[in-house]
Amino acid sequence: MKKNASLVDVARRAKVNISTVSRTINQTGKIGMDTQERVLRAMRELGYKPNRVARRLRARGSSSFLLGLIIPNIQNIFFADLARGVEDVAYRSNYAVLLCNYDEDEAKERFYLDVMQLESVDGIILPPIHEEDPAVLQVVRNGTPVVCVDRSLARGGLDKVEVDNHLGALRAVEHMIAQGHRRIGLIGGPADSSTGKERTRGYKDAHLQAGLPLKTELMRFGDFKQESGRTLAHELLGLTDPPSALFVCNGLMTAGALEAIAARGLKIPRQVGIVGFDELPLAEVFNPPLTVVRQPAYEVGKCAAELLLKRIEDRQRPTTSLKLHPELILRKSC
């Protein structure tokens, strides 16, 4: 149980006061060149590393080098990519990341939000659980920098990074229509999530533009989980006049829909076409390869972390909101 060297040890060795050591480390205050030399040497000799905990305790609200990231579920590849983006830029600036999964559970979100504050993180990145998230607003009021990703908050005037969900859905469904599909089933997301709503809006607008009627019986809404994709696809494909193609609003539900299609022995794209939101790991080698809307998840995380770092440096800077473009990847499933 060897203890790390502390400021005191370094100070003793360099024959200066601890404040001098602190100041040479942080480049704050006036210290003579020769003294700095001595201090630096002592640090090197002792292998000194500043204690992050003590630093955070003292220096409330700056330079604690810890970022919080709260996401629904790391098992969702979209969020894994996003997390990776965050971590990479954090690492480059010597920040570490406290990662939590809240599972769309408000109690859990609240718990983790508390943890983040009690850990005095420098800032938090998260997709709010819904558009009016009082817990998040509270955190913001406390003065902790927050950046929203993927989903956004109605109020609060926060930095945010989103994907243009409307555009992505619009392009996808336009393409489906261009392929000759007239009855397109929608497997949408929850109506109270901004992503769910926007994608549905894209689906509808594509129909409107093409002068196609919207049929309620072709529009179903799930919870972004695989199970609901399967169930809803079965419902749609079991209709007496089933859709000739399916537009599925996220990756997990797409996997579910694919299950249903396989179970019914339907051939893609001949008997049923499918386009899903989110790139999937095996999509390219799937048989047939899957046409998807790829979200730039990594970039979302990267941009969010960059924004957060900037805000930590300058809390007065005007808030910026980024909208990244998804990409329709044309393959063979529709």
Next chain:
Amino acid sequence: MKKNASLVDVARRAKVNISTVSRTINQTGKIGMDTQERVLRAMRELGYKPNRVARRLRARGSSSFLLGLIIPNIQNIFFADLARGVEDVAYRSNYAVLLCNYDEDEAKERFYLDVMQLESVDGIILPPIHEEDPAVLQVVRNGTPVVCVDRSLARGGLDKVEVDNHLGALRAVEHMIAQGHRRIGLIGGPADSSTGKERTRGYKDAHLQAGLPLKTELMRFGDFKQESGRTLAHELLGLTDPPSALFVCNGLMTAGALEAIAARGLKIPRQVGIVGFDELPLAEVFNPPLTVVRQPAYEVGKCAAELLLKRIEDRQRPTTSLKLHPELILRKSC
């Protein structure tokens, strides 16, 4: 920038000393019932939450409620599942998890190991970068509890949770042989990783058991990344006497091999069979569905976290090492 209530505030409100408050919270020391009541009420009224940073600073080596998890890459679904397992049991015990990706990069691993110690985490879970990992050994010597997952350390006498890689590979290749394959290509992992070695050993033992010769030209070794899976599959399938089936030693490389197979227009399983280590998201709905060796990733994380929590409570307890069984999921690709 409203500050949280502190011990001092609670003490003032309950008209007691801060030590009394601390002791009622931690159930340490003798405090009268009525005093406890007063303190508890004051805490409730002020919405007091103990400051985790201060607590960690003071109480070195216990109850700081933070676990460290260092993994190669969260984008690898195996580690995402594992991370989720860790987080779920951590959450249940009010622990938070500091997650870092080290990308098989020793400098990065070292950096994060430092961070963990400087953050005074209660314990660390990680797959060591290789079997003799001096940085990890150093951390152990410093007195921080460590649990190895997936891979293990040659020395150190640590708690660990692994998957029976040898068994998994053995069963898979046995099955391939039972299907009539006599020339089975191996796309293996790095020779200096325990997982890579064990799986290769399983491949070899299956051949030995069946009295089949090992052909060097059929055994290739990659780095567990998709790219190398593709390249090596191309090499193997381009042989003048190519293998009739491929055994691929992790998920990412399996995806790569599938790319190569698709590029060559080969039909699975008629022209080439394939079995991969790791379950893949779309494996079940793939055409044909993929036969894989499923690793219980979530359980590995779960067990590791449980072991770590136990060790944090009692540092003297004998070390235990778990070996979880993988499962051969028979589908149609071989």
Next chain:
DNA sequence: CCAGGCAAGGCAAACGTTTGCCCCCGCTTG
């Protein structure tokens, strides 16, 4: 020659806990 200024660096408080030590008081025991 002196006041004022500036560079260099020391002193000590503060961040919010935990914890060893001590004190007080009332009761038991011999």
Next chain:
DNA sequence: CAAGCGGGGGCAAACGTTTGCCTTGCCTGG
């Protein structure tokens, strides 16, 4: 009646930093 004891709770140090303020000595301008 004195000594001992134990329950209840206060005091203050300590964890390792950062930082406001102060001191010192030297230099410069008037």
